[in-house]
Amino acid sequence: MSTLVLVIxxxxxxxxxxxxxxxxxxxxxxxxxxxIGAQDGRVTHKGPDGKHSVELPVPDHEIGMQIVLSQxxxxxPVLDAAHLTAIGHRVVQGGSLFDGPALVDDDVLAKxxxxxxxxxxxxxxxxxxxxxxxxxxxxxxxxxxFDTAFHQTLPAAAYTYALEKDIAQAHSVxxxxxxxxxxxxxxxxxxxxxxxDVAELNTIVLHLGNGASAxxxxxxxxxxxxxxxxxxxxxxxxxxxxxxxxxxxxHLSRTAGYSIDQLDSILNRRSGMLGLCGHTDMxxxxxxxxxxxEDALLALEVYYHRIRGYVGNxxxxxxxxxxxxxxxxxxxxxxxxxxxxxxxxxxxx
Numbered sequence: 001m002s003t004l005v006l007v008i009x010x011x012x013x014x015x016x017x018x019x020x021x022x023x024x025x026x027x028x029x030x031x032x033x034x035x036i037g038a039q040d041g042r043v044t045h046k047g048p049d050g051k052h053s054v055e056l057p058v059p060d061h062e063i064g065m066q067i068v069l070s071q072x073x074x075x076x077p078v079l080d081a082a083h084l085t086a087i088g089h090r091v092v093q094g095g096s097l098f099d100g101p102a103l104v105d106d107d108v109l110a111k112x113x114x115x116x117x118x119x120x121x122x123x124x125x126x127x128x129x130x131x132x133x134x135x136x137x138x139x140x141x142x143x144x145x146f147d148t149a150f151h152q153t154l155p156a157a158a159y160t161y162a163l164e165k166d167i168a169q170a171h172s173v174x175x176x177x178x179x180x181x182x183x184x185x186x187x188x189x190x191x192x193x194x195x196x197d198v199a200e201l202n203t204i205v206l207h208l209g210n211g212a213s214a215x216x217x218x219x220x221x222x223x224x225x226x227x228x229x230x231x232x233x234x235x236x237x238x239x240x241x242x243x244x245x246x247x248x249x250x251h252l253s254r255t256a257g258y259s260i261d262q263l264d265s266i267l268n269r270r271s272g273m274l275g276l277c278g279h280t281d282m283x284x285x286x287x288x289x290x291x292x293x294e295d296a297l298l299a300l301e302v303y304y305h306r307i308r309g310y311v312g313n314x315x316x317x318x319x320x321x322x323x324x325x326x327x328x329x330x331x332x333x334x335x336x337x338x339x340x341x342x343x344x345x346x347x348x349x
Contacts (some may be wrong), residue, residue, distance in 0.1 A: 004028065004083055009090040009128030010069075012121040013210045013238065013280070015064045019077065022085070028077055033064040035281070045071035061125045064131035086141045087133050091126045092121035092178050092231060094146030100151075104130060104142035112144070118176070118230045121211075121240075121268055133259070150180030153221040155319065161229075175233075177225035179207045182327055183215040184222075190325040191220075202318040204311055208337060210238035210280065210326035214307065216314040224317050226310055232267055235310065236303045238280040241271035243306070273299050282330045282337065304340035315348050 001021040009016040020031040031045035042059030052075055058064050059135075067221060072079035089104070093115045102108050109127065116123040126144075134142055151159075159175040169175065183190070183205045191198035198220040205215045212235040216224040226234030226242075236242045244267070251293065254257045272280070276299035279285045286297035315321050330337050 003085060005086050005088055006084060006133075007090075008065075008081070008129055008133060009087045010061055010065075010125045011210065012125060015061065015068060015129060017068055019072075019079065029072065031068065031071055033058055033067055036064050040284055043067050043071060043275040045075050047072070047075040048077055051076055054182065061122060061128040062132055065129055065136075065260075069136055076281060081137050081139045084137060084140045086143055087137060089126060089130050089142060089144045090147065090181055092122035092147045093176065094148045095176060096172060098144075098146045099149055099152050101143050101145045101185070104134070104144055111290070119178070120230070120264065121177075122231060146259070147178045147182075148176045150184045151175075151177030151215075151222045153223065155223060158224050165207045173229055174282075175228040177213070177215070177222065178227040178231040179211070179213045179215070180222065180225075182207045183213075183217065183225070186325050186327045187215075187217040187220060190323050194323065196322075201322045202316075202320055204314045204321055204324045206307065206311075206324065206326050206327060206331055207328045207340065208235075208331035208334075208341075211240070212237045212242075212307075212328070212330070214310040214314065216318050217221075218318060224314060236299075236306050238267050238313060239272045241267050243276070260270045261347045273303065282334055286334070286336060296337055300340065304337070304343065307341040308343070308345060311345060312348065 003021050005019060005020050005022050007018045013036050014037070015033040019028040019316060021028055029045070029047040031043065033041065033043045035041045038057045039057050040055060042053060042055050044053040044142065058067065069079070091112055095115045095118060097111050097115065109130065112123055112127060130142060130144070154175065154177065161173060161175065163173060186205045187203045190203055191201050195217050200219070203217040207213050211231055214226040214235060215222055228234070232240050234242050249263050250264060273285055274280045277285060277288060277293065277295040279288060279296065284309060285296050285299060291299055311324065324342070326338055
């Protein structure tokens with residue numbers, strides 16, 4: 001009997017995947033399709049015959065999934081229905097409709113689609129990945145795991161917006177958070193690394209990728225997180241603004257005539273690091289900053305400043321912090337960002 005599970009994370013600008021033997025816990029293959037939507041996309045696949053990387057255009061997530069399948073066909077291992085127990089998919093927004101994993105069927109797909117307004121960069125991408133995988137492996141069970149599930153433990157004071165109560169309740173307006181699967185795993189991995197029981201630790205997890213979020217974890221449970229109703233709230237991101245005075249939208253609508261759709265596009269697709277300096281990839285931002293680009297230098301300082309504000313807030317909320325854990329592409333690989341994010345925080349201990 002097969003014990004292989006293919007895990008797929010169709011993110012806003014990338015597709016990460018790993019083939020795992022769940023009995024042993026050993027990965028059999030892994031890879032990433034990066035810079036989706038750009039001409040200089042890249043796919044990296046690590047399989048039985050080593051690591052392979054190639055640059056190629058990746059216009060959208062559907063093409064990205066086709067590239068993933070082609071990497072298995074070309075470099076192995078063999079990937080077909082007979083060798084798979086299940087395929088797992090990460091989904092950012094489950095709203096109040098999902099508080100745990102779900103087996104994919106038409107109803108689940110419809111619900112994920114209905115939640116797209118709460119995660120306009122993510123849920124549509126997840127759906128493309130799920131549908132492409134189901135097309136390739138229709139006889140294999142597909143399971144979705146929701147980023148919002150981990151944040152179901154947020155206290156009411158943390159998830160409630162100070163809006164008119166009837167309006168908020170009628171439209172399910174509250175903070176749901178995101179990146180929960182990552183924050184859950186990393187908080188436990190940090191405890192294991194330290195040789196501690198996660199129930200005894202207060203942890204701040206910083207998930208820093210093209211999307212970015214911070215979460216305060218007390219005893220293994222999420223008690224505060226930076227993303228809100230949608231993944232737009234919180235830290236500065238690749239193309240997303242993060243925290244913003246809501247009156248900015250009113251001002252732009254009244255004085256410049258921007259429509260709701262235009263404002264949505266500005267905040268989700270044209271802001272963040274892209275809006276500040278013209279780059280979405282932190283490697284490009286760092287290179288521009290090293291070349292003396294003043295916009296890139298300012299963008300980095302804005303990025304670090306926002307993170308430090310959340311770290312300080314979470315210190316106060318938790319009372320004390322045992323560990324700060326970095327994860328995701330930037331958090332794991334960019335020591336410059338880690339140093340900038342923690343600069344000046346030594347007084348906190």
